[in-house]
Structure formats: C-alpha cells, structure tokens
Amino acid sequence: MAYIRKISFVNDKIFNKLDVTLINKVPNNNENYLSMIIGENGTGKSQFLRAMVDSVIDSCLFENSKLETIVNDGEKFSNIPKIICSATNINDKYRLDLGKKIFPKDNYRYLGMRSATNNAFVGKYKKIYFNAFVKIISEFNRLDAFVDALKVLDFPVEFSFEFSIGRTASKVITPDKLQKKYSLFLQGYNKSTLKLKEMGRMDERRITEFLTNESTLESTYNTTKSLFNSKGKFILHVDLLNEESCNNFMQKASLVNDLLLNKIITVREFYVDMVGNIGFSMLSSGQYQLLNTLITLSSEITNDSLIFIDEPEVSLHPKWQMIFISIIERLLKRYKNVHVIIATHSHLLVSSLPVDNSCVIISKKNNCGEIVFETLEANTSGWSSDFILYNVFGLATARNNALEDDLRLIATVISEWGIKKQDLGMYKVALGRLKKFNLPENDPLVGFIKNADVFLSENS
Structure with a gap:
C-alpha cells in the first residue's frame, strides 16, 4: 500500500x-x-x-x-x-x-x-496529450474513468489531433514529393539529403540516420503518403463514446508513433470538439487547466x-x-x-x-x-x-453564521454569570477563534473579546 x-x-x-x-x-x-x-x-x-x-x-x-x-x-x-x-x-x-x-x-x-x-512551454502539451490519449484509450479502466469525469463537467468527448511534416523533415519530405511515385520521390530525396548532411545539426543527423536504410525510407514514404493530404495535413479524430472511432484512433496512432519519435512529423494542434473544433490554446484558462489535469492524471494513475x-x-x-x-x-x-x-x-x-x-x-x-x-x-x-x-483562515464575511454562533455562545455564558464545566471547553475554543482576528482598535469586537478573556480568567 x-x-x-x-x-x-x-x-x-x-x-x-x-x-x-x-x-x-x-x-x-x-x-x-x-x-x-x-x-x-x-x-x-x-x-x-x-x-x-x-x-x-x-x-x-x-x-x-x-x-x-x-x-x-x-x-x-x-x-x-x-x-x-x-x-x-x-x-x-x-x-x-x-x-x-x-x-x-x-x-x-x-x-x-x-x-x-x-x-x-505551453506548446509541449500537444505531443504529451497525444501520448496520453493513446494510453487512456488503450485501457478500459482509464477510458471509462476519463469519460465519466468529462461528463460530470459537461465537457465534450470528441477530440482531434492535427499533424504536419516536421520542420527539418520537410526539407526532404514535402507534400508535392509524396504525390509522386516512390522512384521519383527517391531521386529528389537523395539530392535533398546531401544538404541536410552538410548542415550537420542534431535533428538533421537524426533524420538522415533513421532514413539511411532504404526499406525504412520506403516504409516512411508509404506511411506518410497514406496519412497526409496534398496540403501536408493529417487530422486524427476520436469520439471516446464510439468504439469504432477509438479502434481507428489506435490503429492510426501505431503508424504515427514512429514518425513522431524520429521527428518526421509533429503534432501541430490539439482540438477540443465543442461547437466546431477549438484549438486547446484557445480555451479559457479554467478549461485549459482542468482539462490538462484530467488528461495527464488519467493517463498515469495506477494502483x-x-x-x-x-x-x-x-x-x-x-x-x-x-x-x-x-x-x-x-x-x-x-x-x-x-x-x-x-x-x-x-x-x-x-x-x-x-x-x-x-x-x-x-x-x-x-x-x-x-x-x-x-x-x-x-x-x-x-x-x-x-x-x-x-x-x-480566521476570516469573517458580513453575515458569517459560524462567527455569530461563537459570539452568541460567549455572550450567553457571560450573561449567566458563570461558566458551567461542560461549557468551558466550547467557550475556550470559541474565544480562541475570535482572538485570531487582526481587528482595528475601533472595532466593537475588540472590547468584547477583551472582556470575554477577562471573564474566562476569573471563572476558570
């Protein structure tokens, strides 16, 4: 435990x-x-x-x-x-x-x-949420609890992730090149790769090393081509109440994961499907914070x-x-x-x-x-x-019932000119709460509290 x-x-x-x-x-x-x-x-x-x-x-x-x-x-x-x-x-x-x-x-x-x-960095949430959704949807316990919480808040249960080809990868894999046959794509790729190798930065090296094997390159070409439209955009939608939609999400997610890991593609935006798609960054601060807590916790809780x-x-x-x-x-x-x-x-x-x-x-x-x-x-x-x-907190609002109860208890005991043994503990606790207040000297309660303190010392 x-x-x-x-x-x-x-x-x-x-x-x-x-x-x-x-x-x-x-x-x-x-x-x-x-x-x-x-x-x-x-x-x-x-x-x-x-x-x-x-x-x-x-x-x-x-x-x-x-x-x-x-x-x-x-x-x-x-x-x-x-x-x-x-x-x-x-x-x-x-x-x-x-x-x-x-x-x-x-x-x-x-x-x-x-x-x-x-x-x-608020932007980091996009990839984090995609990975979180994969974990949530893959396990019934997580999905059931997450949907239940969303319903209590009257939040939507439909979400979308928009993917684009990564900034570095787009130098060698472009939407127009993906429309060509693989043999023609390969010719253009080889020319572009030389420039990436010359740059020698970390992302460039990582991508070129990943795509060095031709079978990996062809697989990446086929997968990317199957997912992205002619404008270089791919949107993965999920309805958490629809089993077929969840299964489709998981199938596509398995294709996306390797591409994300190797910087071939990136999560461009995460949408909450309210009245139309709303980018997560466009939510109110309260919606943002609460949904962030739900998504991240739901994906990580274990026994x-x-x-x-x-x-x-x-x-x-x-x-x-x-x-x-x-x-x-x-x-x-x-x-x-x-x-x-x-x-x-x-x-x-x-x-x-x-x-x-x-x-x-x-x-x-x-x-x-x-x-x-x-x-x-x-x-x-x-x-x-x-x-x-x-x-x-020791704070009283204009009509605080708890404050009135303490004042009434103390006033009643004083008016009876003595503290009964069974009332002594309650009197001390109530007076202790009143003494927490930092009151201005001209507040009538200051005199009341002083008199109540004197009364306690004389009768206890």
Missing part, C-alpha cells in the same frame, strides 16, 4: 523538527485516501509537497534517509510506489526528473507546466500511486472548485490503495471532501513565525464556505 500516514522532519531547513499526520484513520484494504493541506500563502504548502516526494524516494532507496525525514515511522513501503506530481502553475516546487537517482524512471511522473527549472496535486483551484470557477474532489474520485474509482495529497487555498475544495477516508491539515505560522501543521479531528464534509473561512 502506498499511503503516507505520517512524516517527521528531524532537522529540516524549512520545517525544523516537526511531525505531520496525513491520515487520521487507517483506510480499509484497497481503499483510496485524500489528504488536503490548506493554509495561507507563505505557510510552506508547496515546499511540503516537495519534501514529501523527496522523502518517499529517499526512504525507498536508503535504509537511513539522507534528508533526516522519517516516513511512516521508518516502515518501508511494501512496493516502490508510483509518484505522480501534478501542478497547474509555473511556481511548483517539484523535481522535473530524478536526475541520477536510481529510483525507477517509470515510477516518477512530473505533470506540471515547466520544461526547465525556470521556464514553462498504489501517491498523487501530489499543488493548487488545483488555479483559474477554476467556484462551481468547478466545488466538484473538483468528485472528479478526482471518479478518476480513481477503478484503482486501489491510492493516496492523493492536495495543497490548496480553496475553502470550496475542503467542503466537498468525502465523509470517509479523508482528512484536512491546516498549515500556518505560530507566534514565533515557525511553520506548523495541525490535523483537524473533525470531518469537514458539508461545512459551509463561511464556516471554513472562519475556522481555517
């Missing part, structure tokens, strides 16, 4: 000495679990995700963690888990890859926006996965924030022993957590400015947005 029940920092630069509980109830065998870390900016949520990823990798590779971090009280994972790191902002803290670490390459997947440490998701609420409408957890649950429905750990600012995500198999961890700074994590004992399912804003 791939759960992180607890993580302990011994001598960490950011978290110092700290124990954090991520599961407050051990899941039953084969069940999935959701842990949500919520807190203000600057309270270490993204760094905490990175630290957990590093610690899991370290604990799998070494008997004694070099990071001085202990996972699950030092208990080894029964199998090396698959680690999936998802993010929709360019400031995530994840590793792009594991460098020289001997952790199995297929067991780590970075699904964020960055292509280099400080860069994000016994550890999934880390950083700030999934970015650019999402409140309605989509409220159903995001439900979407994740649908993606997980055919998988076992998966632990999802989400870092967020969104109180709307918290309110939609399932009743069972979930917990909330609040990240905050104490009076000394140190980052601390507090695991909530109460179940947050069904909590109102106002209630979470008040209890977690």
